[in-house]
Amino acid sequence: MIEIEKVRKSFGPLEVLKGIDLTVAKGEVLTVIGGSGSGKSTLLTCINGLEPIDSGRILVDGVEVHAKSTNLNKLRQKIGIVFQQWNAFPHLTVLENVMLAPRKVLGRSKAEAEAEAEKQLKHVGLGDKLSVYPARLSGGQQQRMAIARALAMGPSYMLFDEVTSALDPMLVGEVLDTLRLLASEGMTMICVTHEMKFAREVSDRVAFFHQGIMAEIAPPEELFGAPKTAELEKFLAATH
Amino acid sequence: MFNYSFRWNQAFQSLPDMLQGALVTLEVAVLSMILGILFAILLTSFRLSGNRVLRGITTTWVEVARNTPALFQIYMAFFGLAGLGIAITGWTQPHLGFAVDLRLSPYVALLAGITFNNAGYLHENFRGALKAIPDTQTRSARSLGMSAPQAFGYVVMPQMLRISFLPMTNQFVWAILMTSLGAVISMNSDLFGVTDNLVKINFRTFEMFAIAAVIFYVMTKIVTLSARLIAARLFRY
Amino acid sequence: MFETAMTAKDFWMLVQGAGMTLLVTAISVAIGTVVGVICGIFRFQAGPWWAIPVTFVLDVCRSVPLLIQLSLAFAFVTAVLKLRISGFSVACGVLSLYTAAYCSEIVRGALESVPPNTRRAGRSLGMTWLQDMRYIALPLASRVALPSWIGLSLGVMKDSALIYVVNVSELMKSTKDLITRLQEPLFLLLLCGVFYFVISFPVARFGSYLEKRWSND
Numbered sequence: 001m002i003e004i005e006k007v008r009k010s011f012g013p014l015e016v017l018k019g020i021d022l023t024v025a026k027g028e029v030l031t032v033i034g035g036s037g038s039g040k041s042t043l044l045t046c047i048n049g050l051e052p053i054d055s056g057r058i059l060v061d062g063v064e065v066h067a068k069s070t071n072l073n074k075l076r077q078k079i080g081i082v083f084q085q086w087n088a089f090p091h092l093t094v095l096e097n098v099m100l101a102p103r104k105v106l107g108r109s110k111a112e113a114e115a116e117a118e119k120q121l122k123h124v125g126l127g128d129k130l131s132v133y134p135a136r137l138s139g140g141q142q143q144r145m146a147i148a149r150a151l152a153m154g155p156s157y158m159l160f161d162e163v164t165s166a167l168d169p170m171l172v173g174e175v176l177d178t179l180r181l182l183a184s185e186g187m188t189m190i191c192v193t194h195e196m197k198f199a200r201e202v203s204d205r206v207a208f209f210h211q212g213i214m215a216e217i218a219p220p221e222e223l224f225g226a227p228k229t230a231e232l233e234k235f236l237a238a239t240h
Numbered sequence: 241m242f243n244y245s246f247r248w249n250q251a252f253q254s255l256p257d258m259l260q261g262a263l264v265t266l267e268v269a270v271l272s273m274i275l276g277i278l279f280a281i282l283l284t285s286f287r288l289s290g291n292r293v294l295r296g297i298t299t300t301w302v303e304v305a306r307n308t309p310a311l312f313q314i315y316m317a318f319f320g321l322a323g324l325g326i327a328i329t330g331w332t333q334p335h336l337g338f339a340v341d342l343r344l345s346p347y348v349a350l351l352a353g354i355t356f357n358n359a360g361y362l363h364e365n366f367r368g369a370l371k372a373i374p375d376t377q378t379r380s381a382r383s384l385g386m387s388a389p390q391a392f393g394y395v396v397m398p399q400m401l402r403i404s405f406l407p408m409t410n411q412f413v414w415a416i417l418m419t420s421l422g423a424v425i426s427m428n429s430d431l432f433g434v435t436d437n438l439v440k441i442n443f444r445t446f447e448m449f450a451i452a453a454v455i456f457y458v459m460t461k462i463v464t465l466s467a468r469l470i471a472a473r474l475f476r477y
Numbered sequence: 478m479f480e481t482a483m484t485a486k487d488f489w490m491l492v493q494g495a496g497m498t499l500l501v502t503a504i505s506v507a508i509g510t511v512v513g514v515i516c517g518i519f520r521f522q523a524g525p526w527w528a529i530p531v532t533f534v535l536d537v538c539r540s541v542p543l544l545i546q547l548s549l550a551f552a553f554v555t556a557v558l559k560l561r562i563s564g565f566s567v568a569c570g571v572l573s574l575y576t577a578a579y580c581s582e583i584v585r586g587a588l589e590s591v592p593p594n595t596r597r598a599g600r601s602l603g604m605t606w607l608q609d610m611r612y613i614a615l616p617l618a619s620r621v622a623l624p625s626w627i628g629l630s631l632g633v634m635k636d637s638a639l640i641y642v643v644n645v646s647e648l649m650k651s652t653k654d655l656i657t658r659l660q661e662p663l664f665l666l667l668l669c670g671v672f673y674f675v676i677s678f679p680v681a682r683f684g685s686y687l688e689k690r691w692s693n694d
Binding site: 244303304306307308309310311312315316319320322323413417418419420421423424432445446449450452453456457460461 | 537539540541542543544545546548549552553556557558559631635636638639641649653656662663666669670673674677678681
């Protein structure tokens with residue numbers, strides 16, 4: 001379970017999170033929508049401790065992320081994150097990209113890590129690209145590789161930060177299919193996205209962020225069908 | 241016009257000595273590169289430390305290395321370190337009752353001078369290479385649970401090595417050439433020093449330096465070619 | 478801050494040495510640049526086969542220590558050819574060749590960086606090859622080449638410290654002679670180093686400033 005309590009966060013004079021309260025249960029798929037600068041991506045990077053927070057707290061399975069005593073490297077093994085820019089490691093093959101962290105962080109043997117990596121890459125449809133260097137892959141393939149790389153750590157939670165925003169429109173579908181697959185398998189996911197159709201389909205709940213505040217949160221039919229705030233109405237009108 | 245009588249045989253008799261000198265040259269170049277890389281890393285950490293004094297040390301070192309002749313740097317190492325040696329020698333006499341003689345040999349001074357030059361230029365190479373690797377690489381490595389040293393060691397450094405490999409090879413060639421400057425501080429065991437000394441005995445100036453030139457040429461070619469082979473094996477992406 | 482036995486006359490000797498350094502640098506850079514630009518355009522235009530001689534000279538300049546190049550050239554001219562030529566001329570000759578080799582490489586690279594379509598556009602307007610070079614290719618290429626050329630010139634100035642080997646009393650040699658006489662190595666070296674630094678540092682900074690500014694647009 002991820003519990004977010006009264007989290008505030010500023011970059012200089014700009015307050016990007018103005019007291020967020022949110023709980024994500026095991027097995028839930030939450031999508032987060034909102035305009036740019038609404039703080040939704042920042043929230044994700046705070047959840048796995050890549051960004052510090054100013055006040056409030058975030059608990060993952062009861063462990064406070066930003067407490068001094070927390071071993072972040074250990075905690076991050078539980079929380080996979082995939083970014084808008086896929087960040088393949090260019091000097092390693094696809095298989096080596098996925099094997100690296102399990103070997104070095106979890107201390108898996110080469111054979112174990114290789115078997116796991118192969119399994120995850122097949123899972124995301126890259127079974128035939130194992131020994132290829134990332135430069136030879138399309139953006140969509142690199143993004144799927146990044147997903148496999150995160151999954152190979154055996155995370156309990158997956159965070160997706162606008163994973164389709166930097167892709168050619170033609171390649172968005174294959175990445176969304178991978179996310180759908182994960183959702184159907186019961187992975188706990190938080191997806192920041194601009195794909196409204198996708199959000200409507202896969203989410204258990206949808207949260208709407210506006211200027212650092214979580215303005216609305218509800219199951220998709222309810223949120224998209226009957227927006228309660230003028231901001232959400234405006235946002236939905238603009239995106240359709 | 242060409243009534244100069246070439247005496248190649250006489251010059252070639254010195255070849256074994258010169259090849260011995262070439263080994264010393266290579267040795268100094270290799271040591272100065274290893275030390276240069278270590279100091280360049282140290283200077284990089286100074287620059288990134290945020291401490292003004294340490295940053296100042298890096299800036300001064302790098303700018304002096306790049307804006308003065310290598311010959312000056314070797315002189316400076318020779319006289320500067322010699323001065324330090326004399327000071328230590330002078331201090332130890334009355335305090336310890338015996339003298340610790342640290343006056344430098346030309347070998348050490350030459351090595352120090354070339355190392356100083358290498359470190360300055362290599363620091364700039366490393367800086368450029370680090371700049372070329374996006375922060376997001378570290379960020380995604382950290383997000384997979386890697387510690388900061390792991391992220392640097394497994395993700396950033398291999399990429400940095402590729403970018404700075406060719407400039408490092410060039411600096412190595414440059415270090416080989418710089419060993420010839422040892423002549424000014426009476427270094428006489430390296431290739432140039434050996435040649436220069438033999439010329440004073442046999443007076444075959446042209447022949448001797450021509451042979452030395454060919455040896456230098458072959459040495460640098462071997463270095464650049466093997467670097468290219470190593471690079472092709474190491475960096476297949 | 479230093480107690481020194483240096484007299485005004487000694488100082489004048491250093492100034493003369495510095496003047497010699499600048500003179501040799503200026504002559505070599507001037508000749509080397511003219512030859513280098515011609516060779517560079519030639520290499521760009523004539524393709525790799527014709528470039529082999531220039532490439533070879535460049536290769537030798539990069540692989541043989543300048544000290545040996547100078548000693549060899551001096552021995553060749555005076556002992557083999559038996560010409561009565563001063564060390565100064567030999568120094569200028571070797572450094573000019575050295576500059577020309579590097580300069581041709583810079584010019585060729587810069588010309589190759591000019592997009593062919595820009596040049597085709599010029600030619601399609603009815604410009605001759607010469608007009609295209611004069612008004613389009615060279616002006617664009619010079620932006621790319623100038624920062625490297627500045628670096629090269631500074632390199633030649635620093636490398637000119639080696640021409641002591643053919644008995645030219647430039648700054649480094651004057652300094653060394655004074656050190657032998659006055660036995661004040663650190664003070665004299667410091668003076669000498671400051672001279673090089675004061676010329677090289679601002680020019681190098683200017684070069685990297687140009688590079689940064691011009692690469693942005």
